[in-house]
Amino acid sequence: MLLSGLNKEQQSAVTCDVSSSVLVLAGAGSGKTRVLTTRVAWLIENNFATLEQILAVTFTNKAAKEMQHRVSEILHVPVSKNLWIGTFHSISLKILGKHSVEANLPKFFQVIDSHDQQNLIRRLLKNLNLEEDNYPPKELQKFINNHKELGMRADGLAPDGMRQQMYVKVYQEYESYCNQEGLVDFTELLLRCYELLSTQKDILNMYRARFRHILIDEFQDTNDLQYRWIKLLAGADNKVFAVGDDDQSIYAFRGAKVSNMQSFIRDFNVGETIRLEQNYRSTPEILSAANAIIANNNGRIGKNLWTNNQASDKLHLYEAYTEEDEAFFVVDEIKNLARQGYDLSRIAILYRSNAQSRVFEQLFYQQGIAYQVYGGLRFFDRQEIKHALAYLRLVVNSSDNEAFLRIINFPARGIGAVSIVNLQSIADERQVSLFDACKISEGKSSKNLLKFVTLIENIKVNVVNLDLQDTMAYIIEASGLKAHYEEDKKSGVERLENLNELINAIAIYNKDGVNSVAEFLANAVLESSGDTQKPTLGSAVQLLTIHSAKGLEFDTVFIAGLEDGLFPHDNCLMENKELEEERRLMYVAITRARKKLYLLRACSRLMWGKRQSAPLSRFVNEIPSELINNISGISQIGSTDINGIEQDASNYNHGIAPKNPETKISRVSLLENDLTIKIGDTVKHAKFGNGKVLHLNIDGKKMTGDIFFIGLGKKTLDLNIAKIEKC
């Protein structure tokens, strides 16, 4: 029953011998998640394990939720309470929360994200009188995280030379500050958990006795520490069911090691590796393109992904003049699809870097296309959210100095830098928190400080009987945050919306039966913005990086910015290892598509305020040309010389229908000399040469056009005066 609908390989993976560890090599779109969830259900139904005896580790919170949902569905019972499903980080957090004393953590330890981590390092550098130019915070962050990933604490390091010494010094300071303030960064969650389990045998044995079956998703993306963590937890007796695809390893930059798959086979005595090679997702054309690209990588474990799906369209390549043009094209296609009643949420635009989303966002907004962006500025990174949470933190734990500093003078209450320095010295002297120092401070602002103390204490009293979301709502009001943002004309409305959204997020969170403030705060940091993004009404086009698209699928996919230098990224062109990772990223991008795949490239792109041109991505050239339909007609595949673009670029009809008549972008503009031009047309100017029409504006009698000329960039011309002709 459980196994119906599964193919032979999937079935043998699900029903694999429970007395040994298993490695499943699962190609893209081969039903990996289904195998994982069915395996869990199968273990339960056949009494090989109870829900409590299973630990499932996923790569993202999103994947964890999806898996929880699907297991509940198969088993017809909600499994959230008993079955542990989560990321390495969230499971480590859960364990640390249960054993904070043994882990030498304060009861209210605070998880910090990499942003906070970097800011903290900056502050420490300042205290140590080190120039950021000589000691880049990013480098130090890497240094600290890398060492933590190798299990190395600052004290155990033997620095070599002056520079190394300073690095270690910063690491030391960082550690002692974190310990003092109860701060835990992402890597620390794992390392601290690992240390807890390896030093406290009774705790380790308890978990070993519990988790008889450990399932790991996206195994190719595990790093050293995670691998050791699994090994420790599994011990000699428990069995690990690992699923991965070496071709989809895209996190080596973060320390992920594909070689963990080989190590796993050796260390866990894996007898037979099961391969899932039938792809159920994509058309043969899409799959062939993906296979052709990934074949250029060396050292692959190797597999032969195939499909029975029906032959369909070729891949479409559109070579745009600029990034705006690129977005125009996408809008046009989406409008066509929308007219046919296509569900917009099945469309995704994938890009290499977050910054690329902006052009799309702007145009989508302008054209009234619903869209949703994942990633980018994270919800919990916004200042208003951080402020609100800082109040919450201080109310829960008055010795949270980080939170104190964030809100002591926000909204402004007359407490300046001088008062804070005073407070700090009092706190140091008497060994008390900054908050307690307020009560004993003397001086000009002591009145204001006491007022602040009263404010917090009052909040404390008034929220005792409130649940988490009412507490938050009350805090936003009582702290004066709400009033402050109501006054703010510039961005107040949006910030208030976000604060409301925060209350909603808490409500959703509370529904799952979790209601400890500390737990919420910690998880808030771990949740990427994906789930906490403002919900969009109805269906919306999905905009996301390729990294965050891993594990997802869409009917129609646009891959934007296929230019050498952007994708593959400049920083990855030097080393073959890195180029191969970029290629895997391209492989992941392509294999997200079910039916339609568009490859997009801009001949020139605005970067750092400057217009720069780049050749077509080498990855596109790795796709056999018979699989590609070049609808731009700008250049043949392989031609990377944008100066050679002289032919008609508009054999693809690229008109844009305006949403409102008053929209300045119009589809067609009629000139007095009987010439009709529209957006997307290539025109010839006597002086500037060939160019492409990007915008048409009509303001009264005045007609202007933004035209992009090769080598010159965008120019706005008065169409009644400028001498242009259609090519």
Next chain:
DNA sequence: AATTCTATCATTTTT
């Protein structure tokens, strides 16, 4: 203390 100005950074990807 609030507003405006200016300088600097950012664009590789995420838990």
Next chain:
DNA sequence: TGATAGAATT
């Protein structure tokens, strides 16, 4: 180019 943090100004 555009966001933002810190400086400078009122």
